[in-house]
Amino acid sequence: VALTCTQIWWTSDVNIAFARIEEGYDNSMKEYYRKQVAQLNTLISMLIGQLTPGDRQKVMTICTIDVHARDVVAKMISQKAFVWLSQLRHRWDEGDRHCFANICDAQFLYSYEYLGNTPRLVITPLTDRYKDPILGKS
Numbered sequence: 001v002a003l004t005c006t007q008i009w010w011t012s013d014v015n016i017a018f019a020r021i022e023e024g025y026d027n028s029m030k031e032y033y034r035k036q037v038a039q040l041n042t043l044i045s046m047l048i049g050q051l052t053p054g055d056r057q058k059v060m061t062i063c064t065i066d067v068h069a070r071d072v073v074a075k076m077i078s079q080k081a082f083v084w085l086s087q088l089r090h091r092w093d094e095g096d097r098h099c100f101a102n103i104c105d106a107q108f109l110y111s112y113e114y115l116g117n118t119p120r121l122v123i124t125p126l127t128d129r130y131k132d133p134i135l136g137k138s
Contacts, residue, residue: 003065008090008099010090013035014032014073014084016032017032032073036066036070040067043063047059047060085105088102088103098110
């Protein structure tokens with residue numbers, strides 16, 4: 001549930017940033033990126049603290065997914081690449097009272113599959129060395 005919810009919130013937050021850009025707030029995606037970095041720092045602080053093994057694994061998994069989400073937003077900012085549609089985007093539809101997963105122009109009903117609380121090495125390829133285009137750090 002926690003993993004699905006983080007994905008839904010990410011999709012919602014990016015869509016809000018896009019809507020704000022359309023309203024004339026050109027820096028809204030950069031502002032959202034800074035929010036992502038702050039959220040990751042909070043998760044890292046949690047990892048440094050006392051957690052049960054299950055909670056530690058959950059937070060580490062969320063960190064991995066959130067780092068990938070941060071990288072997608074950074075790519076949209078730095079390369080002006082519109083990679084958003086190629087991402088798996090989870091969203092909650094209040095009218096249908098269901099979660100949907102979208103990618104490109106396809107939409108699938110999320111069937112509440114168990115995503116697992118298991119270690120994830122990375123989402124992006126290990127061979128890519130990432131340099132943060134916003135903060136200038138590796």
